[in-house]
Amino acid sequence: MAPTAIRTRNLRKEYGTTVAVDDVDFAVPEGTIYGFLGPNGAGKTTTMQMLTGLTTPTSGSGTVAGVSLDDRDGLRPHIGYLPEEPPLFEEVTAREQLSYIAGLRDCSGTAVEERIETLFDRLDLLDDIDTRISDYSKGMRQKVAFVQATFHNPAVVFLDEPTSGLDPRAARTLRTLITELTDNGTTVFLSTHILPVVEELADTVGVLYEGSLVAEASPQELARQADESGAGSLEDAFLELTADDPMAAETHG
Amino acid sequence: MAERGWPRHGLSIGLFEFRRTLRSLGRSKRQLIGGLAGSGLPTLGILIAWYFLRGNVPAGFNPADYAVAGMRGQVTVAWLFTIFLVAQRSGSIRPRIDAQSLMLTTVSTRSATVGLWVAETLRVLAYVGTPVILGALAITDLLGTPGVLLTVPLATVLFVASAVTVGSLCGYLAVLAVARIPFVARYKTWLAGSISLLVVAVVFGAQTVIDVDPLLEVLAYVPVGWLIDLAALGTAVQANATLAAVGAAVALGVVVAGGRAIELTTERFWYATPVSPAGTETPSHVGDEADGHWLDDALTAGLSPFPSPAFGPRPTARVATMTVLHTVRNPQRLTILMLPIFVALGPLLGSGVGADGVSVTVAIGAVALLSWLPGGVFALNPLGDQQAVLPTTLIAADPRALVHGIALAGFVYGGPLVVVLTVIAGVAASLSISTVVTLTALAAALAVIAAPICLAVGVILPRFSAISVGQADEVLPPRLSAVIASLALVTLPGGYLASLVVAPETAQTLLAGVVGWLPALVLELASSLLSLPLSGTSAWFAALGERITGVETATFQYGMTGLLATSGVILALAGYRYTVRTVRTFELA
Structure with missing residues (x-):
């Protein structure tokens, strides 16, 4: 059994009277990909922000790479985070952006530079590395943000809709890169609405609905649960698990 | 068509x-x-x-007399x-x-x-x-x-x-x-x-x-x-x-x-395809195999031909350089700083510049405003200035590196400006060399103190959303309230310290007037107009004013300077600690 990279116990976040995340428990083994699914407003981003130390849980606890969630300084060297909106300055070039973030992480040296250049090259972005972000398309921004979140080989990477805005070729390259991350021991926490991506990549899938973790299993197991005949898909499972009215899910399926 | x-x-x-x-x-x-x-x-x-x-139009008024x-x-x-x-x-x-x-x-x-x-x-x-x-x-x-x-x-x-x-x-x-x-x-x-x-x-x-x-x-x-x-x-x-x-x-x-x-x-x-401002922004030597380490040079190269404030540990240096680069490429965000500066500058110049040249008023005003400027330009919205990058900055950066870097940008770029302009203002006001030197040292010290004060005000009163509409959506200036609060905290005591150097007797009388005679006058008026029993309190304030002017000028000068300087240092330290703590514990909404 691989050591645990992410573990939460009764993780909960309230905003006033609204419960955004409701006593969530899960554990993600090291070097695996955890697909985190849920409809809009289910609490996925809030959960990711708590796991990255950017939001304090109302109650409950958790660890990432063995570091408590309330220790942001301790978490910092071990994590990378790609939020839904690419966190980039508009007025700088990709090279300057990476230089800034690498500097904040006190990373330097030829090895880091080569890794960044390799990632840019594989994402077909090397020729535009000295172009300002403001001149980038959505997909190009997404690529830079992915490199920014992963260049320092973090133990755990949190990716929120990483393939958003990417063309099919770039999306495939990114999926390959995500798989390679786990080959090197990195744990990937992947939140996306693109179910085939989760189906292809994730070792385990957690489905969050109205703040609660309503299912957790492998994509195949979830699909099987949706239709015992074996003809079900992850999409069927998702619709069934997140439907207010189970009959509605059936009609979708 | x-x-x-x-x-x-x-x-x-x-x-x-x-x-x-x-x-x-x-x-x-x-x-x-x-x-x-x-x-x-x-x-x-x-x-x-x-x-x-x-x-009530005056009887002799005739519009036809005017042209x-x-x-x-x-x-x-x-x-x-x-x-x-x-x-x-x-x-x-x-x-x-x-x-x-x-x-x-x-x-x-x-x-x-x-x-x-x-x-x-x-x-x-x-x-x-x-x-x-x-x-x-x-x-x-x-x-x-x-x-x-x-x-x-x-x-x-x-x-x-x-x-x-x-x-x-x-x-x-x-x-x-x-x-x-x-x-x-x-x-x-x-x-x-x-x-x-x-x-x-x-x-x-x-x-x-x-x-x-x-x-x-x-x-x-x-x-x-x-x-x-x-x-x-x-x-x-x-x-x-x-x-x-x-x-x-x-x-x-x-x-x-x-x-x-x-x-x-x-x-x-x-319908034009805009030229890229980046163009040759990154000099060709960046990424050159022979030089290597473009990671360390990229931001500095982006600032070229201006010098980079890259001193100290790498994270601090990188924040400082990015802070300046961000300001250089996004100058619209400084527009809001211009308003109070011009509001203050107009009367100051009007009162201080005349046929005889620049007066000491301008020199005092220069010390007060200039010492605020480095902090005002770079440090008044430390969290908001990170824009969409804030989550990554909070995850990647040590809070102290962020705070030190922003302050460093102000010192490196603002410091020489503060010194040079204060010297010019002092010399133009025909002050003695020793007074000019003292004023310059004071302005430099105030600039150091002002930076953490501005940072603290900036995290207390941050701005995360652009205020303009249309094409200026990306502009994120500091909040006007932050500008005003930091100006009040820095320029008022700073200006008073400068006046203690240049004209201690006037400073002494000013303080006596503000905390003694003026309240006494107001209370006396209230007492007589509203028949309130405030004469005793009024007399107490009047006596306070007299006591302040009764203190020997040199004693007052050194005492007030010490008091204000100590207060400033304490405020700056508290501001620094507060800013670091706020950045460390800052939560995304």
């Missing part, structure tokens, strides 16, 4: 855009207050004057100033029509251009309309001249329409140059800053240093200035009807010819 019915389309677009502006006023308290203050105060002044003059000839130059100055303001708006806030792709596939460029022009003209007229109409009504009522109800609004509309035309044209030409000329695109910050500084220097210089009468005489020959003759035609005031007609014709000509020029400009700008 314009479509049939373009005037109607243009008018329709203009009215729609104007309605959007009015709606946005309802949503933006800041804009609403600004608008009400700008338009409401003159309106109030006119109403008050009207109220008091009604039935508008002396006002023509001033009207031209106002026209030029309006052009400057409109040019800034059209160049920075509204260089394009909103929903451009929709609009330009629906109507012609001419319709869109006319729409923007109509909307901007209506905005300016809405601003000046109420006081102008009220003024015309008041004149009619007081002097019995109903003709002004026609001539004053007509002259105002021509004045505004022609100024909006020329201002819009200037703004569009500026953005066209940025879009088409790589040199302008790359150095737009410095070019725009230089032009703004030039305008400010000319305005303040004209107000304070040079004799403006010859300039006004020359400007009186500009036909737009003759619109004052048109406005005065309906009264008995001496005005030239021929000049009024020529002025109106020229203003109309400016609108027609300028309108066509605007259309030609927007056609080129809106």
